[in-house]
Amino acid sequence: MPLPPLATLRAFEAAARHLSFKRAASELAVTPTAISHQVRLLEDTLGVRLFDRKPRQVTLTPAGQELYPTLRDGFAGFSAVIDRVRARKSQRGLTVSVLASFAAKWLLPRLAGFQAAHPDIHMRLHTSAEAVDLKSGMADAAVRYGRGPFPGMVVQTLFADRFAPVCSPMLNIRHPGDLRNHALLHLEWLRPDDVTPTWSRWCKLAGVDGVDLAAGLSFSDDTHAIQAAIAGQGVVLASSEMVQSELESGVLVQPFGPVIEGHYYHLIHTGKSSNLAEIEAFGAWLASEITNTQSA
Template identity: 35%
Template sequence: MPLRVPPLSSLRFFEAAARHRSFKRAAAELNVTPSAVSHGIVALEQALGVELFVREPRGLSLTPEGDLYLPYISEAFALIATGTQRLPDRRANRTIAVSCAPTLASRWLVPRLYEFREAWPNVSVTVDTSRRQVGFPVDGFDFAIRLSRGPVAGASWSRLFGEWLVPVCSPACRDTLLDHAGNVDLRRATLIHVNTASEDWQTWLDATASEGIEPSGGLRFDTIQLALEAAATGLGVAMGRRPLVDPDIAAHTLVEASAHGVASETAYWLVSAQGADDRPDLLGFKRWLIEEARAFDHHAPSHSNTRPAVAR
């Protein structure tokens, strides 16, 4: 007699809600309503005869039964995803799913995708710029591009390129910051911060031993792209990240507010799902992306000038 298995939809709701500790975030991931997730989990709990979650005002937590059940469900979905990926695909079209930060996607990845499409015309590429943590292979992504100080155990990591931190602003803003000697006085600047950046103004100030600049004030945004756009409109000085900001500097919409660049401790890495090298299209995308990054990295500054940039 076959074992009774709960509905897969309810199990998917449970896995996502347990991972996010939220019905709302699980619903957003699965493109359903929070009510659908809640009802599905209630039905699952009734079918199993146990409670899986503790509903609290500040969020969800797993019951001991739910904590025991989750690893089995997560592993089951991972096996299904892995088996699906490894099936011989006889369709003409394939899809590659990539998770990437929004600024890197708009400034670097998307402008280059036409070259990959020319080489692989029957392969489609889906780019997801949400900030949620990607779980291979449950979430269905083939690759993720992440900013990190180094590879993390448990996945295949390939370094793409690093960054150089340099303050940037609009030409008009820079003119307002010049002192009588023609030097930029960053003490008078409105600093533009990126809340989600692991390295920003404080990193640059520490590395250059700059004095007299208050790093806590100014404007704050949640993406690097918004910070650079704010700087281009003259709202203040943002931390530019070369070579991503090089097109803005070449177009003179942004100019360097300091000659002192600082090498970032982080770099962009390509994280590959298990078995990515077994599919020709995925292997082709990986090799193409690494080659693109290698060529792009050659345009970065050859050295970092980290002499003290004392504001005076």
């Protein structure tokens, strides 16, 4: 069934709430005559009287008393929803592209701190192994791992990655030579270079020979390699930053060195985003978290 015009319902609701055409007119910024006209139009549409009109007072008829509570609650509901929508629109947003492993092992365990410090910033993480074109607008900023450079970007260098052998204490590995008797877990890097933390590079630095460098499982996601190491399936060259909680809890151990250096993590953005203030807030928080981690 078609509803009466919204303006007539709004005028009636205000007049019924105030029991005054004059006060309703003041609230809606129209004249009392306009309120009277809208109410009369609603009465004609419904075919019933809604008000008893007296020289200086109006009162609701039984039909008006029946209609008013539903309209009152309806307009109150409209107002509440509109307020929530407006609040979400005004809330600042920030989309950051990150590696899934960095998100899972480093960022997410700490992210509640950023949200507590900046409750007005709605954070969205975009996880991808491939670099996202920030000029496309898919993300406002990105945490990238690598050597760089990042031409045309504003770059905030975060921290250097370091890698060392880690494994389950169940394997009872004590010395580098023990690797000859255990499986090695390998990470598949998208763009390997001379800084890529491979077992070949580590064994050369450690002076260990006789290790079967080709054997063992390979993983495209280092979080899976870490889980395999926890399960006792072998030894993995893992980022010290990515296994910090596992080392602290004792489910993984670093039985020996050496530690080899990897690339750096960087926060990058175009410098032209409309969310520049949010990016800078996120960058400042990252710097603070890194300082706290390194001083702990």
